[in-house]
Amino acid sequence: MNTATHIxxxxxxxxxxxxxxxxxxxxxxxxxxxIVKEITTYCSNNKDIQRLxxxxxxxxxxxxPKLEVEFLMKLLEQxxxxxxxxxxxxxxxxxxxxxxxxxxxxLQKTIKDVEExxxxxxxxxxxxxxxxxxxxxxxxxxxxxxxxxxxxTLPMLSDALDCKQDVDILIRTGGDHRLSNFxxxxxxxxxxxxxxxxxxxxxxxxxxxxLKKFTKIERRFGGLK
Numbered sequence: 001m002n003t004a005t006h007i008x009x010x011x012x013x014x015x016x017x018x019x020x021x022x023x024x025x026x027x028x029x030x031x032x033x034x035i036v037k038e039i040t041t042y043c044s045n046n047k048d049i050q051r052l053x054x055x056x057x058x059x060x061x062x063x064x065p066k067l068e069v070e071f072l073m074k075l076l077e078q079x080x081x082x083x084x085x086x087x088x089x090x091x092x093x094x095x096x097x098x099x100x101x102x103x104x105x106x107l108q109k110t111i112k113d114v115e116e117x118x119x120x121x122x123x124x125x126x127x128x129x130x131x132x133x134x135x136x137x138x139x140x141x142x143x144x145x146x147x148x149x150x151x152x153t154l155p156m157l158s159d160a161l162d163c164k165q166d167v168d169i170l171i172r173t174g175g176d177h178r179l180s181n182f183x184x185x186x187x188x189x190x191x192x193x194x195x196x197x198x199x200x201x202x203x204x205x206x207x208x209x210x211l212k213k214f215t216k217i218e219r220r221f222g223g224l225k
Contacts, residue, residue, distance in 0.1 A: 001215045004168040007043065008053040008183050008190070011036070012174030013198030015068075020198075026071045031200040033079050037086065042204045044090040044124040051125045051165055055182050059099070059133035076130070077107050080114045087114070091123030097162035098132030099140065127163065134184035137162050161185060169214055171207075173199045191217055 011032060018028030036054060043049045057072060064072075080094075087094055094114045103111070111130070141160035145152050158164060167183055167190040175196040179187065193210050195202070 003048045004214050006051040006165050006168050008167045008170045010055045010172040010182055011199040017198040017200040028200055029075055035202055040126050041090055044092050053127040056128045057130050059131055059136050077110050080110050084114050087118045091121045093121040093125045094118045095125050095127045096130050097127055098130040102131050133181045173197050173202050
């Protein structure tokens with residue numbers, strides 16, 4: 001029976017959820033942040049799950065309307081400050097991935113503070129992908145290694161990435177069936193689950209259903225058994 005130790009989620013559908021409710025798109029992001037808290041807390045209480053990686057802001061999301069991007073930056077900073085006690089209470093270590101240099105100094109400081117204050121936690125690792133794109137991640141990893149005198153190996157490249165753990169389950173909410181430049185290296189043999197549920201409507205029950213399906217999948221990793 002399979003055990004999922006690393007779950008990755010593309011949290012899609014916040015804006016569409018708000019529009020269907022007749023509300024401003026930013027309202028969907030606010031509700032979506034609450035779902036992040038619920039799913040993270042659930043995973044922190046599941047002894048098998050070691051890492052939860054959430055696609056929070058991609059390198060392509062800068063193309064969105066300026067006001068929406070500004071709101072997302074404020075929401076992220078508020079979320080991290082507000083959730084720090086929750087991280088500590090649930091023994092969750094916060095670990096960002098992505099190119100953080102594009103963010104404001106204030107947001108960078110908040111990200112670093114939460115990372116440092118939860119560094120001692122040895123339960124679930126909640127990893128937020130922030131200004132993250134898998135192609136950008138791989139390019140930065142290659143640049144780290146380009147001056148090495150050794151032949152670059154798979155373990156060397158994997159270790160140079162932001163995220164060094166293979167993904168067991170990758171979930172995308174919102175109805176689209178694509179990876180959108182998320183953890184492409186780490187998801188080489190991930191089991192993919194696509195759901196029409198918009199992220200603000202995603203529930204612990206639906207996650208549990210996916211976990212149950214995962215246990216019954218025959219994972220061959222390119223072999224016959």
